[in-house]
Amino acid sequence: MLKKITVAVSSILLLAACGAGGGDDAAGDDGTITMGFAQVGAESGWRTANTKSVQEAAKAAGIDLKFSDAQQKQENQIKAIRSYVQQKVDVIAFSPVVETGWDTVLLEAKRANIPVILTDRAIDSEDTSLYETFLGSDFVEEGNKAAQWLLDNTTGAQKVVELQGTTGAAPAIDRKKGFEEVIASRPDIEIVASQTGDFTRSGGKQVMEAFLRSTPDIDVVYAHNDDMGLGAIEAIRAAGKVPGKDITIITVDAVKAGMEALAAGEINFIVECNPLLGEQLMDLAKKVVAGEEVPARVVTEEGTFTQEQAKAALPDRQY
Amino acid sequence: MNRRLLWPALALVALLVLNLVVTPSFFELRIRDGHLFGSLVDVLRNGAPTVLIALGMTLVIATRGIDLSVGAVAAIAGAVACTHLAGGGDAVTGMVLALLVCAVLGLWNGFLVAVLGIQPIIATLVLMIAGRGVAMLLTEGQIVTVDDDVFRQVGAGFVVLPVAILISLAVLGGVALVTRRTALGMLIESVGVNPEASRLAGVRARTIIWTVYVFAALCAGIAGLMISSNVNAADANNAGLWIEMDAILAVVIGGTLLTGGRYSLLGTLLGALTIQTLTTTVYTIGVPPTATLVFKAAVVIVVCLLQAPRGAPVPRREPEVVGS
Numbered sequence: 233m234l235k236k237i238t239v240a241v242s243s244i245l246l247l248a249a250c251g252a253g254g255g256d257d258a259a260g261d262d263g264t265i266t267m268g269f270a271q272v273g274a275e276s277g278w279r280t281a282n283t284k285s286v287q288e289a290a291k292a293a294g295i296d297l298k299f300s301d302a303q304q305k306q307e308n309q310i311k312a313i314r315s316y317v318q319q320k321v322d323v324i325a326f327s328p329v330v331e332t333g334w335d336t337v338l339l340e341a342k343r344a345n346i347p348v349i350l351t352d353r354a355i356d357s358e359d360t361s362l363y364e365t366f367l368g369s370d371f372v373e374e375g376n377k378a379a380q381w382l383l384d385n386t387t388g389a390q391k392v393v394e395l396q397g398t399t400g401a402a403p404a405i406d407r408k409k410g411f412e413e414v415i416a417s418r419p420d421i422e423i424v425a426s427q428t429g430d431f432t433r434s435g436g437k438q439v440m441e442a443f444l445r446s447t448p449d450i451d452v453v454y455a456h457n458d459d460m461g462l463g464a465i466e467a468i469r470a471a472g473k474v475p476g477k478d479i480t481i482i483t484v485d486a487v488k489a490g491m492e493a494l495a496a497g498e499i500n501f502i503v504e505c506n507p508l509l510g511e512q513l514m515d516l517a518k519k520v521v522a523g524e525e526v527p528a529r530v531v532t533e534e535g536t537f538t539q540e541q542a543k544a545a546l547p548d549r550q551y
Numbered sequence: 552m553n554r555r556l557l558w559p560a561l562a563l564v565a566l567l568v569l570n571l572v573v574t575p576s577f578f579e580l581r582i583r584d585g586h587l588f589g590s591l592v593d594v595l596r597n598g599a600p601t602v603l604i605a606l607g608m609t610l611v612i613a614t615r616g617i618d619l620s621v622g623a624v625a626a627i628a629g630a631v632a633c634t635h636l637a638g639g640g641d642a643v644t645g646m647v648l649a650l651l652v653c654a655v656l657g658l659w660n661g662f663l664v665a666v667l668g669i670q671p672i673i674a675t676l677v678l679m680i681a682g683r684g685v686a687m688l689l690t691e692g693q694i695v696t697v698d699d700d701v702f703r704q705v706g707a708g709f710v711v712l713p714v715a716i717l718i719s720l721a722v723l724g725g726v727a728l729v730t731r732r733t734a735l736g737m738l739i740e741s742v743g744v745n746p747e748a749s750r751l752a753g754v755r756a757r758t759i760i761w762t763v764y765v766f767a768a769l770c771a772g773i774a775g776l777m778i779s780s781n782v783n784a785a786d787a788n789n790a791g792l793w794i795e796m797d798a799i800l801a802v803v804i805g806g807t808l809l810t811g812g813r814y815s816l817l818g819t820l821l822g823a824l825t826i827q828t829l830t831t832t833v834y835t836i837g838v839p840p841t842a843t844l845v846f847k848a849a850v851v852i853v854v855c856l857l858q859a860p861r862g863a864p865v866p867r868r869e870p871e872v873v874g875s
Contacts, residue, residue, distance in 0.1 A: 274692045399840040428840035433782040442834030445590040446574045
């Protein structure tokens with residue numbers, strides 16, 4: 233009996249899979265653009281806003297979006313891209329979870345004549361013909377801005393601890409680089425400890441707890457995203473210090489929870505990293521599919537927020 | 552203390568000494584706001600979820616099973632409690648609700664293993680994969696942030712010691728009492744050694760297997776509440792990610808064999824604390840992030856090698872049997 237049920241269920245699943253496959257082919261022929269989008273995951277509020285923006289913009293632009301969530305794993309993203317190549321989508325867009333290791337799968341896309349757009353994160357590859365364009369923030373610039381604020385708003389020696397993003401991810405590498413570039417001009421500002429908190433709240437909290445024990449007299453926390461900063465705030469508070477006063481906190485992203493903490497005075501400065509790049513992405517996709525030339529690098533517009541600016545901006549914040 | 556427990560205990564001590572050398576203040580304990588405060592306390596608090604999940608895992612492994620779904624179940628527990636709280640619910644109801652859901656998930660795992668006879672690694676793999684999806688559905692892919700004083704106690708609260716570790720130790724004590732002071736422990740071991748023979752001998756193997764999976768899921772549920780309560784947020788993607796691996800590792804380091812049978816609760820506790828101390832050590836001694844995983848792997852492999860029956864540096868008395 234049980235076997236029969238299993239057979240029945242699996243054949244239904246198989247049929248459904250075939251049906252879906254047939255539908256994909258048809259979609260490619262009738263003139264609408266099909267886009268395969270391989271998202272990193274839903275690791276932070278920022279990413280969720282980014283996903284929403286892409287999905288909404290695709291709907292508005294009449295683009296058929298195939299969306300996959302890689303749960304922060306490169307192998308999943310490679311699988312997703314490979315399946316988009318097999319489904320013969322018109323354009324592939326993705327945010328690479330790490331910088332390297334993409335050459336093979338992108339070559340497959342190139343051979344299948346499917347243009348690739350990188351969003352939000354860059355890849356590290358000699359061969360720039362593997363992708364059409366890179367749409368996203370300038371992470372080095374974000375690091376620069378964070379460090380510049382620290383330079384402008386502090387005097388005297390500063391002990392900085394850094395909460396890095398996922399090891400090997402472009403934002404982690406570049407935000408670190410950009411920050412270090414600028415603080416090099418002030419020898420009294422020193423990064424005394426630096427560890428990865430994997431862009432997550434619990435990661436930020438656990439690393440910060442350890443820092444608070446191993447490094448006395450921390451002056452500044454520089455977190456590569458808001459979520460780690462929020463975790464650090466919890467750790468600092470648990471250690472009996474006042475976040476934002478005893479320890480200055482600088483983060484990158486400006487998601488809602490981060491902005492609320494900024495407005496409440498627990499974070500001192502946030503460099504914005506704009507996730508709402510859906511519309512720009514769809515424009516680029518249409519141009520690329522139509523065979524038009526697009527610039528190799530498109531930078532999203534972004535600013536910075538102080539505590540006062542956060543209070544003003546918070547009511548209209550979408551994410 | 553038998554030799555199997557000796558090595559993990561020594562590894563733990565070695566890690567602590569390493570920390571002491573690098574950070575002299577590592578053992579410093581202070582009283583702040585009426586509770587203990589220091590690195591060791593952090594190790595206990597952050598290690599509490601792993602201890603708890605490893606406890607559930609120990610009993611499952613003792614029946615010759617394995618539960619890969621505990622991380623996903625932890626994520627679901629956090630998601631259920633936090634979405635309930637975010638919807639204006641009460642903390643206690645939310646937590647009870649979360650644990651009920653976990654019990655049902657444990658029943659599901661137990662059903663697949665005990666009734667349908669599917670291999671445990673496959674049966675629980677189903678929920679390991681699907682569970683995160685369920686948690687994502689519950690939270691709609693968002694990180695649900697909550698602010699509730701009662702809920703915060705579970706993971707970040709203190710009654711002199713962190714509430715989280717007190718819960719874990721209480722469960723440990725409870726399990727030790729129930730399985731070692733009654734015949735239950737022996738029955739679990741007998742099911743692990745030979746389920747068929749146990750059944751013929753009159754042991755209700757099916758019920759026992761079912762019970763340990765439900766217990767493992769409940770442990771995972773409580774751990775999930777601790778994890779999300781610690782940061783006041785439910786993160787469907789990352790809460791309890793890979794914790795099943797840590798738990799299995801803790802059980803193995805603690806000297807319980809994956810082939811079932813005899814198990815050691817104390818060993819599991821030591822194993823779990825060793826793993827957490829290792830993580831904290833990485834942060835305090837400042838291992839570069841790029842080298843973190845290699846450092847951890849090196850320590851784990853040294854412990855396992857020392858513990859291996861034929862790898863320990865004790866003089867061999869018996870002559871080696873060729874080809875065995």
